[in-house]
Amino acid sequence: MARDRTPAGLVGAAPEAPFEITFDRRTLTALPGQTIAAALWSAGVLAWRTTRRDGRPSGVFCGIGQCYDCLATINDLPNRRACLVPARPGDVITTQEGHGHAELSV
Amino acid sequence: MPTRSSADLIVIGAGVVGAACAYYAARSGISVTVIDRGAVAGGTTGAGEGNLLVSDKEPGPELELALLSVRLWRELSDLLPPRIEYEAKGGLVVASDEASMAALRGFAARQERAGVKAEQATVDQLRDLEPHLAPDLAGGFHYPQDAQVQPALAAAHLLRAAGGQGSGGVRLRLGEEVIGVLTGANGEVRGVRTASGDVRAPYIVNAAGSWGGELARLAGVGLPVLPRRGFVLVTEPLPRVVRRKVYAADYVADVASGSAALQTSAVVEGTPSGPVLIGASRERVGFDRTLSVEALRRLAAQATRLFPVLAGVRAMRTYAGFRPYLPDHLPAIGPDPRVPGLLHACGHEGAGIGLAPATGLIVARVLSGGQLPLDIEPFRPHRFDAAG
Structure with a gap:
């Protein structure tokens, strides 16, 4: 089935053992070498940020670090481009609300 | 075939100062052509922060210009769209x-x-x-009194508003570099030459920002910007x-x-x-x-x-x-007696966004023969000449 074709499958990759990361407290599995965005997509997660003005959901658009659509809060740091940051065991990803710096508001 | 066109005034530079000159001139019924070798706000203006400051200025001619300008920016902020991000934030x-x-x-x-x-x-x-x-x-x-605008948007919306109702008309020629200043038999300005042709006008304003010295050279005068x-x-x-x-x-x-x-x-x-x-x-x-x-x-x-x-x-x-x-940290604003028809509006250093409206108003008043809002003697463009 077409939906089972993955990049790893297409190139016959034999990745090392998968590991766990969390997205909004939900445990997901990631493969070594995957970006955070790839790991989220593999788990069926398509949006991990709300836009600053209208609060609309946002995820990957360009996938190559240019458009800044895929910003996420990763290990408590907001505004990280999920399409560029490699997933590491134990990474904590949370949905970024707007600019992700609500704690600084005065 | 080179094109030919004419206006009452040619403004060289589509930054915020050029836009303000075009705005106030057009509002007094003068037809204006704005020429820039790049885009609107593509040079000095676009690289600015949008400071409209009185706080950093010593008492003197520049502060007078700044005080007039903060009042004019407030007026403009009512006329121009909110997108210019005018903020009277202090x-x-x-x-x-x-x-x-x-x-x-x-x-x-x-x-x-x-x-x-x-x-x-x-x-x-x-x-x-x-x-x-x-x-x-x-x-x-x-x-x-300190305030802020987004400089590129402010310049663009000023230019758009300059061509509005009751205006003498504004034409924009972007991506066209001025390569010469045309003069008549008595050395008076007749227009400018660009790669695509001549544009005729009896008056030109040098609003070329950081490149104002080069433009002055084209007109045959020195201005140490x-x-x-x-x-x-x-x-x-x-x-x-x-x-x-x-x-x-x-x-x-x-x-x-x-x-x-x-x-x-x-x-x-x-x-x-x-x-x-x-x-x-x-x-x-x-x-x-x-x-x-x-x-x-x-x-x-x-x-x-x-x-x-x-x-x-x-x-x-x-x-x-x-x-x-400029060496004395004051802009050059007003007519250049060395070349009849040439005016300058440049050399504002880091304060050009803030000082733009007062500069434009002065240029328009000079051209229309109206009363000047303040003494422009300290800004005379030829003051760096031995005789100036």
């Missing part, structure tokens, strides 16, 4: 120690006699004005962590300095779109755009000293620009 100048506070007190007192509103702020009041400010400052002064490079550091979008334009008292001394060496004094401000802008470095290195890590390092260090919270946010990018300055 400025806050802070002193790190008592000696610096005493100097600031004296400076503010002289400014107040010249018509500037300046309110002393104690350490406690600083916290109310800017909750994220460093706690160990000695005090400061709040300047409610020099570029001063400045970097601005841009953070990731944030909530309003900085409410006003906040800077250290040393900035005033740097602005007035004639030194070629790198000077930095952080001017920190938030923007409606989120990022915090951190200016302002100054150095004389000609038209060299090379990134200076040292300038950025110092800006970042000074900004985090004012606002420690910024140490935890990331800078996304930086931009550099050239502030056009």
Whole structure:
């Protein structure tokens, strides 16, 4: 089935053992070498940020670090481009609300 | 086949000063052609921060120009769309120690006699004005007249409004470089030459910003406009962590300095779109755009000293620009007696966005024979000649 074709499958990759990361407290599995965005997509997660003005959901658009659509809060740091940051065991990803710096508001 | 066209006035430069000249001239019924070798706000203006400041100016001709300009910007902000991001946010100048506070007190007192509103702020009041400010400052002064615009949008919307109802008409010729000034038998201006043809007009305004000296040369006169490079550091979008334009008292001394060496004094401000802008470095290195890590390092260090919270946010990018300055740090505004029909409106250094409306109004009044809003003698373009 077409939906089972993955990049790893297409190139016959034999990745090392998968590991766990969390997205909004939900445990997901990631493969070594995957970006955070790839790991989220593999788990069926398509949006991990709300836009600053209208609060609309946002995820990957360009996938190559240019458009800044895929910003996420990763290990408590907001505004990280999920399409560029490699997933590491134990990474904590949370949905970024707007600019992700609500704690600084005065 | 070269094209030919004519107008009453040619404005060279589609930055904010050129746009203001076109706006006020067109509003007095003059037909205007604006020519720029690049895009609107593509040179000096686009690299600015959008400061409309009275707080950093000593009493004198430039402060008079600035006071008129802040009033005109307020009027313009009612006429132009909100997209120009006009914010009458006020400025806050802070002193790190008592000696610096005493100097600031004296400076503010002289400014107040010249018509500037300046309110002393104690350490406690600083916290109310800017909750994220460093706690160990000695005090400061709040300047409610200081304001801000987004410079590129302000220039673009001024140009659009210039062609509006009741206007003498404005034509834009972008991407066209002026390669010569046409003169008549008596040396008077007849127009300009560009690669695509001649444009005829009895008056031209040099609003070429940092390149105003080159344009003056094309017209056969000397005007010693020099570029001063400045970097601005841009953070990731944030909530309003900085409410006003906040800077250290040393900035005033740097602005007035004639030194070629790198000077930095952080001017920190938030923007409606989120990022915090951190200016302002100054150095004389000609038209060299090379990134200076040292300038950025110092800006970042000074900004985090004012606002420690910024140490935890990331800078996304930086931009550099050239502030056009003349040896006495005053702009050149008004007619050039050496070439009849030539006017200048350039050399505003780092204050061009702020000073643009007053400059444009003066140019329009000169052309229409109206009453000048202030004495323009200190801005005479030929003052650097031996005889001027």
